Amino acid sequence: MFRRLVSVFTTKCWVNTKYLQIRHIEVSIVGAGNRIGSNLALLLTQNPKITKLNIYDDDDRVRGIGLELAYMSQGPKVVSYAGDNFLPAAVRYANLIVMVARTPRRSGMSRDQMLAANAPAVQKLCKVISEQNCDAFLAISTNPINSIVPFASALMLQYSTYNPFKICGITHIDTARCRSFAGNALNVSPRRLQIPVICGHSEETIVPLFSNLAPSTFSLDSCKSDTLTRLLRKAGTEVINHKYGEESAVLCMAWSIGEFVERMVEALSGYESVVTCFSANPHFGTRFFAGPTMVGPRGIIHVCGNLPMSEYETSLLNRSIPVLNKEVCSGENYINIMNEAGGLKRT
Numbered sequence: 001m002f003r004r005l006v007s008v009f010t011t012k013c014w015v016n017t018k019y020l021q022i023r024h025i026e027v028s029i030v031g032a033g034n035r036i037g038s039n040l041a042l043l044l045t046q047n048p049k050i051t052k053l054n055i056y057d058d059d060d061r062v063r064g065i066g067l068e069l070a071y072m073s074q075g076p077k078v079v080s081y082a083g084d085n086f087l088p089a090a091v092r093y094a095n096l097i098v099m100v101a102r103t104p105r106r107s108g109m110s111r112d113q114m115l116a117a118n119a120p121a122v123q124k125l126c127k128v129i130s131e132q133n134c135d136a137f138l139a140i141s142t143n144p145i146n147s148i149v150p151f152a153s154a155l156m157l158q159y160s161t162y163n164p165f166k167i168c169g170i171t172h173i174d175t176a177r178c179r180s181f182a183g184n185a186l187n188v189s190p191r192r193l194q195i196p197v198i199c200g201h202s203e204e205t206i207v208p209l210f211s212n213l214a215p216s217t218f219s220l221d222s223c224k225s226d227t228l229t230r231l232l233r234k235a236g237t238e239v240i241n242h243k244y245g246e247e248s249a250v251l252c253m254a255w256s257i258g259e260f261v262e263r264m265v266e267a268l269s270g271y272e273s274v275v276t277c278f279s280a281n282p283h284f285g286t287r288f289f290a291g292p293t294m295v296g297p298r299g300i301i302h303v304c305g306n307l308p309m310s311e312y313e314t315s316l317l318n319r320s321i322p323v324l325n326k327e328v329c330s331g332e333n334y335i336n337i338m339n340e341a342g343g344l345k346r347t
């Protein structure tokens with residue numbers, strides 16, 4: 001038995017080492033000219049496993065950001081691409097494509113307005129990925145994630161390139177905020193804590209599971225968990241309010257996407273890793289669902305299911321699922337709206 005375990009272990013290590021030796025991880029950031037994208041690009045230059053970083057934006061100024069990053073005398077080779085004509089080259093050989101292009105949420109903006117504002121850029125990207133590099137992993141942080149990821153998936157299906165294991169929405173921001181709130185409440189470093197956050201990414205669908213707080217030496221009573229849940233659901237809007245309603249979160253978004261990318265790069269290099277993301281998941285009565293997700297060299301390995309929950313968390317989840325279902329349907333149906341407007345031609 002022991003020998004078998006050793007042999008399984010050695011095989012796994014060999015496989016991992018092999019991947020590590022042969023893989024060069026190329027990452028593309030789409031929307032690198034905006035504040036999230038440029039901060040993310042800076043963070044990713046610190047990741048030694050990324051050998052090439054492509055930064056793309058519609059806006060020519062991304063070339064300036066590219067020059068700045070290239071002057072730093074360490075890190076990956078950075079190449080900048082500006083304008084629609086260069087989008088194919090920007091994503092063609094990437095293992096991981098991170099979509100951060102977006103119209104930022106302003107106060108009073110509805111989810112439908114955000115979907116309408118951001119869908120064309122997502123559509124343009126999905127079309128190019130389908131034609132140039134449908135094996136890449138596509139991670140989207142463009143809001144509203146609950147609708148945009150189903151929209152992008154429906155598009156890929158229309159282009160016959162949909163792979164549910166290679167597309168997700170990045171919801172690491174919710175675990176990052178959750179860990180920081182719990183760390184403050186418990187007076188411990190958030191780095192030491194793990195808390196699953198599930199369901200979706202909007203005020204009515206974020207469901208943190210404080211009852212699963214790890215390590216189990218720490219715990220929060222139900223009153224505290226309830227307060228922190230409310231804080232977490234409002235956290236994005238609070239940032240907007242403090243910025244006079246003009247801009248949503250930037251720095252913590254870049255940081256949390258950076259954490260997601262770090263784990264994805266680990267996975268694409270041959271190691272299993274756990275990310276928090278919103279992906280196809282049939283276990284909760286919806287087609288898409290967010291939560292801790294195991295990823296490996298070929299994308300998603302396991303989506304979350306069956307997590308223990310307190311009574312409060314169960315009732316919160318039961319109230320959130322119908323809202324999430326509605327937002328998923330808006331995204332999937334949005335391709336009909338774009339089809340009617342003639343926006344989905346494949347030429």
Ligand code: LMR
Pocket residue numbers: 104105143173235236237239248249253
């Ligand atoms: C957030 O949670 O702060 C982000 O999703 C940004 C936004 O647009 O709300």
